[in-house]
Amino acid sequence: MKSQLRSYINSLLHRGSVESAIDAEFRNHIELRAEDLQREGLTPAEALRRARSEFGHIETHKENIRSSLGLRLLDELSADLRYAVRMLRRSPGFTLIAIASLALGIGANTIIFTLAKGILLDHLAVPQPNQLRLFAIVRDNHSPLHRFWGDYYKTPDGRSITHSVSYPVYQLMRRQNLAKPVLEDLFAFKYLGDFNRFTASVDGHAGTVTGELVSGNFYRQLGVQPALGRAIQPSDDDAPGSGPVAVISDGLWARLFGRSPSVIGKTIQLNLIPITIVGVNPPGFTGAASVQLSPDVFLPFSMQPTLMPAQNASLLQDPNQWWMSIMGRARPGISNEAVRAAFSVWLEQDIRATVVVPKDASMPDFVVESGSQGLAAATHDYAAPIYVLSVLTGFVLLLACANLANLLLARSAARQREMSVRLALGASRSRILRQVLTESLLLSSLGGIAGFALGYLGRNTIPHLLSSVWRPAPLNARFDLRIFAFTAAISILTGILFGLAPAWQATRTDVNTALKDAASAATRRRKGLAGKSIVVFQVALSMLLVVGAGLFARTLINLNTTSLGFDPHNLLLFNIQAPPTRYPAPQNITLHQRIEDRLAEVPGVEDVALVENPLLAHNISNTTFEPTDQPKPTGDNRYCDVNTVGRNFFETYRIPILYGRSFGPTDTASSPLVAVINQSLAHSVYPNVDPVGKTFITERNQGDPETIYQIIGVAADAKYDRLQGNPPSTFYTLYRQAKGEQFITYTIKTQLSPAAILPALRKAVESIDKDLPLRDIRTQTEQIEDSISQQRLFATLTAGFGVLALILACIGIYGIMAYNVARRTSEIGVRMALGARTRQVLWMVLRESSSLAVFGVAIGLAASFGLTRFIRTMLYGLRPTDPVTFIPAALLLLAVVIAAGYGPARRASRIDPMQALRHE
Secondary structure (H helix, E strand, O other), X not given: OHHHHHHHHHHHHOHHHHHHHHHHHHHHXXXXXHHHHHXXXXXXXXXXXXXXXXXXXXXXXXXXXXXXXXXXXXXXXXHHHHHHHHHHHHOHHHHHHHHHXXXXXXXXXXXXXXXXXXXXXXXXXXXXXXXXXXXXXEEOOOOOOOEEOOOEEEOOOOOEEEOOEOHHHHHHHHHHHHHOOXXXXXXXXXXXXXXXXXXXXXXXXXXXXXXXXXXXXXXHHHOOOOOEEOOOOHHHHOOOOOOOEEEEOHHHHHHHHOOOHHHOOOEEEEOOEEEEEEEEXXXXXXXXXXXXXXXXXXXXHHHHHHHOOOOOOOOXXXXXXXXXXXXXXXXXXXXHHXXXXXXXXXXXHXXXXXXXXXOOOOOOEEEEEEOOOOOOHHHHHHHHHHHHHHHHHHHHHHHHHXXXXXXXXXXXXXXXXXXXXXXXXXXXXXXXXXXXXXXXXXXXXXXXXXXXXXXXHOOOXXXXXXXXXXXXXXXXXXXXXXXHHHHHHHHXXXXXXXXXXXXXXXXXXXXXXXXXXXXXXXHHHHHHHHHHHHHXXXXXXXXXXXXXXXXXXXXXXXHHHOOOOOOOOOEEEEEEEOOOOOOOOOHHHHHHHHHHXXXXXXXXXXXXXXXXXXXXXXXXXXXXXXXXXXXXXXXXOOEEEEEEEOOOHHHHHOOOEEEEOOOOOOOXXXXXXXXXXXXXXHHHHOOOOOOOOOEEEEOOOOOOOOEEEEEEEEEOOOOOOOOOOOOOOEEEEEHHHOOOOOEEEEEXXXXXXXXXXXXXXXXXXXXXXXXXXXEEEEEHHHHHHHHOHHXXXXXXXXXXXXXXXXXXXXXXXXXXXXXXXXXXXXXXXXXXXXXXXXXXXXXXXXXXXXXXXXHHHHHHHHHHHHHHXXXXXXXXXXXXXXXXXXXXXXXXXXXXXXXXXXXXXXXXXXXXXXXXXXXX
């Protein structure tokens, strides 16, 4: 088999020499036979003639040899391709419509696959990423661990899963693993995120950069060598402050240093601390946290106390702060279950060795995950939307295929006589099948090329739609050979898919009947059944897409019209991050007080409010809430949300105070701690009781003294982190009474436009510290729009898909009805000659198109009822089977499809009986 395959390939690659060899072989045989005949007494001319006669028709023998070598198949395919090109050139309108519809379908699928590849398939750019193991813990409200900084997700049973551990636990686990090796070694990292940027200064140019803290063995365990300079080493991570060095990303190297090799040894100021650049990461390396985007700088953990000192102690020494992630490389022959079993025991030992564990506490479970995609935050955030979009774009491509199959069926019927002649002249049915499929594959290939181009040009469309005006979405759409292979595969698949029905119809042609052009009405009806079935399929798919568009559009409308509990208009937001090296706690509180007072003096500013977690920004803080006049609840601790705000917060956001008062000038750092609770918290904790004046205890950091707050007011409910759902139980504390806040969002109430007032605001901040930039400038309305970017994306895309589905359904119903009218011209002429009225003919054709529409809509409705339940969690304010969406969608599709069938019906009603009978 292999030798035969090699022979085929060799013949195809060296066709010229193979043809010459065949000719030479036949010429040699003829000459040898002629010489034999001459020795028998024949003349040279007669011997040559006799030799040629004995060999027979040389070209027939050559064709047999070519066929055995695969050359004949190549000739036939080449002829089929040339003929297909001629046929498509003869119908430029059909060709353009076909290529355009395929390009839209294939291009949309290419765009979605590009994102899916980056989110679901891409691995970290390190050697053997499948060997990496990521640690996670699963905890409930009985856990002795309460202070986490990092990602967390809810499990189906209501517990939380996180990839964060404390630095002391990491050190203990690493020593235990080295003593009894289960993994090769453990290494740690912490992506600081967009909200914890470093202020950066290079050669007098200031800005901000993102960072990732890593352990000294980070690069060695990942197996990554810098493209320039050296990596971070264990000696850089020996002791706090021992490694003022950084390895920068390839992107930062290009942006700030123009890829100059002299960057090694340069100094960059991070949070006003001089850091020496010792290396540059290779292109494509994104660290260990994400496969999407790379942090700008990588620093050893030893620099955390210097660059970002904590409020009370170094995070490297705080056992209560679980904030860093751990990975390790698998050892040969050690299963994940063995790793889990060993580290589960060590985790419990290390927790008990580092924190106080109450008697009724439940220990967290240890989980081992694949680390090949890092923390896979993008997978958690975007996997479900990507799956839904993949299904929707698949439906669009199926619609395009169904539409083309219908058009090709009509063309195939028109070419029925041509196919019959081919069959009568000896062409095999497989040869006809291949010819028709060649035309389909040529169309799909051209559509695939156009779709690939559209996919490349539109690869950043979805990241752009998900990005806010001040911050890009953490998605990277990279094209590679897998994208090309995917596009080629679906192009071939679609070509086969929409070409099968026409090819099958062409091979079923009855030669005698077709040549006589005397097919019976029953035969014609049978041939029209395939087209009608495809139209019903189109309408059903269109129904699915229109219903999906309606559900997501209504979700977006519901989100935009939901009650916020505050006034979002005329609010300008920006962030200020105080460098902890210049403004350690509590000096940062004093800084923000000065900035707040200075901004309030700017002309045009009506109010200034400070807030730790800006509203509707998907950021939230929570803690325990224990009323001092109530017994501590058994079971789970009572948790609620908390936000640290300025004293004008409620006035700026126009949140009413229902009872008591809001924060005032008498609430200072030296006065008793006060809080305002919202209505939901008041109803759940103090039903039928006035909570004003009551006190509660909260313990934000384990081991700290109990913090007692007095409730001074009850505010109306307001949305906190997201629009979906009811406002959570929340209490508000005053930032002037906080221990220290490095990252604060300022909210400015003003009637002026951002462009008009921003210069004055910048000048006011610079008058206090010229090194404090205003970051992430946006309005509250833009903040809200960003919070529903996914819903807006779905509403936009599904609306486009729905419109495209309606257009394709109209083309399908129009095409099949026009074809049926043309095919039944004689029948309609006879009906009219026998007395049928114009209206009767009109209704006869409309009844046929309406029946197709009704049947397709019914199937689509049934499918929609079954499939929309899978997007239940993505909807808001309506059920997946919402009748307000389903009924209008069905009526719209029926109206559009029936209207599309009116044109052919009207044409049928105007047929002249005499011309129709003459045609017969």
